[in-house]
Amino acid sequence: MLPLDTARLLIYPCRLPLLTQIYLRHPDAGEVIQAHIPDEWPQQDLREQLPHFIELLQHDPASYPWMLWIIVSKADKTVLGDIGFKGRPDKNGVVEIGYALLPPHRGQGYMKEAATALVAWAFQQPHVRKLIAECDITNTSSRKILQHLGMKETMTSGEMLHWHLLNK
Template structure:
């Protein structure tokens, strides 16, 4: 069932038209999502990645829904962040998750809720065997989300911590 629906959130996967609308800052994106889009979203990292996502979906439509998902707070009807995977499962069934929330929505359990819903969805898909993630060693909020998902830290030389979770 898409979008994903949790207690407080709708989580929408982005098809090519919506990605293009977001990239172009077109007003139809608000209509498509039926949500307010704050001026500070998308964040700079996502803005930089949008052309890559658009190109990937143009050349590989099967990449949907394995990239960007938009997190909308139900009560406020507002985009509060994004979550997704860095492409579809590889030949070994591995997917990598990434996410971000707008600063004013952090430390309220929203990312835990969104990540739980998305990981549960992913593990119901055929061929998904393992979830991986990485986060900066100073990002304790992200570490808490990954721990909540049941991920375990694996060898991590340097400034990034690496995590994994096997599909049961």
Template sequence: MLPVQTNRLLIYPCRLPLLTEIYLRHPHAADKLSATLPDNWPQQELREMLPHFIELLQHDPRSFPWLMWIIVNKEMKMVIGEVGFKGRPDENGVIEIGYSLLPQYQRNGYMKEAATALVQWAFGQPEVKKLVAESHLSNIGSIKVLTALGMKATGIDGEMQYWELINRRTNLPGSVAQT
């Protein structure tokens, strides 16, 4: 089952020991992934989130695999980014996706490929009924990924646009599953 594989990518969910090693920049992290960790990964935003992810997994082990997944390019054996969720599905079966790709790997379809695979995995979990996301209005690349996933824009608040995708395998109360 894990890692999730695509034609070009391996996508690994992060357990607590791996997250800790990434945070500490320990060489075992690269060994566990059988991949090189670029000097510019993790990027600033993720570096700031790692302590939160570590604490969350320490206090709620059921948060695995609902946090960070690492994207590895199979051919290069290189970490190129991350994709994941902002926590376990809530009581209504809603999860929020987030992702980031190193600049040198953008515009090659990697994030569309990784996000599609992870959404397929998530929608295969019985508790997941809906996927949501947010994107900055100026982030055209992210908007393209969300659109490619089949997500529908649900609103705008300031500079942020909000998105959702209903899991076709389930029905939410008061919602119609997409066909």
């Protein structure tokens, strides 16, 4: 059932109209998810990816919900960050996860909670066999989240660590 509902969070997958509103910084975007969207969200990396996500959903509607999900605090109905996938699973059932929290909300367990819920959702989908991720070698917080999820480090490539988790 969507959105994903955890102890402290609601995690909403984004359909094309909402992605477009977020990209255009439309004032009504928050109404769709019934939450306040802080001025600093989306962060720079996501802002740069939004046109790609929009184009992908325009040409491949089946990419929903394999893109952006918005993390919302139940307590104050505020967007804390985002999580999602870099596209739908490939022909081998592999999907890549990515995530980011706004700085004031880091270190409080929100991303562990959101990532745990999203990974559980992904592995409930019949065609998902493997989850992969990458993180900067210096990003200790991200490494802790990936370890918490049970992911195994597979290799280092330059400044990036690569991870995977098989669906049981």
